[in-house]
Amino acid sequence: KAGVTQTPRYLIKTRGQQVTLSCSPISGHRSVSWYQQTPGQGLQFLFEYFSETQRNKGNFPGRFSGRQFSNSRSEMNVSTLELGDSALYLCASSLEAVGYTFGSGTRLTVV
Amino acid sequence: EDQVTQSPEALRLQEGESSSLNCSYTVSGLRGLFWYRQDPGKGPEFLFTLYSAGEEKEKERLKATLTKKESFLHITAPKPEDSATYLCAVHDLEGGADGLTFGKGTHLIIQP
Numbered sequence: 001k002a003g004v005t006q007t008p009r010y011l012i013k014t015r016g017q018q019v020t021l022s023c024s025p026i027s028g029h030r031s032v033s034w035y036q037q038t039p040g041q042g043l044q045f046l047f048e049y050f051s052e053t054q055r056n057k058g059n060f061p062g063r064f065s066g067r068q069f070s071n072s073r074s075e076m077n078v079s080t081l082e083l084g085d086s087a088l089y090l091c092a093s094s095l096e097a098v099g100y101t102f103g104s105g106t107r108l109t110v111v
Numbered sequence: 112e113d114q115v116t117q118s119p120e121a122l123r124l125q126e127g128e129s130s131s132l133n134c135s136y137t138v139s140g141l142r143g144l145f146w147y148r149q150d151p152g153k154g155p156e157f158l159f160t161l162y163s164a165g166e167e168k169e170k171e172r173l174k175a176t177l178t179k180k181e182s183f184l185h186i187t188a189p190k191p192e193d194s195a196t197y198l199c200a201v202h203d204l205e206g207g208a209d210g211l212t213f214g215k216g217t218h219l220i221i222q223p
Contacts, residue, residue: 004154006154033210033211035210035211035213042213042214042215042216043155043198043200043211043213044213045210045211045212046210047210048210056210058210090154090155099145099157099160100145100157100211101157102147102154102155102156102157103154104152104153104154105153105154107152
């Protein structure tokens with residue numbers, strides 16, 4: 001059974017650019033959530049999607065957005081990148097919010 | 112606001128030396144408490160979910176327990192391969208954000 005797949009694994013972007021990250025959940029999982037992990041703040045919830053609808057959103061600025069497609073794949077977008085957006089971005093999929101399986105993450109570096 | 116505090120921040124043990132990691136939490140209503148293990152450069156790996164006070168779960172050398180205010184991850188006779196960061200997270204029944212609230216983790220090193 002394939003796990004959660006995140007692409008790309010690594011990204012280097014320049015301040016002011018935008019970036020799109022992709023997440024393919026475990027087959028059959030309809031819930032996809034995104035987290036940002038930094039050394040200082042740890043893991044912080046960004047947003048969750050279920051059946052193409054955003055169910056909840058964490059405390060992040062509007063530059064962070066996402067969407068989910070009919071096949072449950074999800075993308076998150078960060079516009080007007082700032083140096084502080086450098087982080088490991090993790091995607092997790094869930095069947096009924098009873099267990100969240102994480103991908104390996106996308107390491108974003110903003111220079 | 113949900114809060115999760117893990118202690119200690121770092122722990123160094125000798126191989127075979129048992130110990131416990133602590134996770135203290137504050138939630139409006141607990142839907143679930145999760146333990147994850149994270150290796151450098153990788154995503155968190157699911158270990159356990161606990162739902163109610165008094166519940167216990169075991170897996171190999173790990174045992175997780177839950178009370179109304181805290182959870183413990185007991186590590187018995189650890190091996191070097193148990194070295195990792197252990198993360199605790201809670202899922203709140205109430206409140207606006209439906210995501211997991213994570214603690215900062217305990218960085219565990221097992222020396223041979």
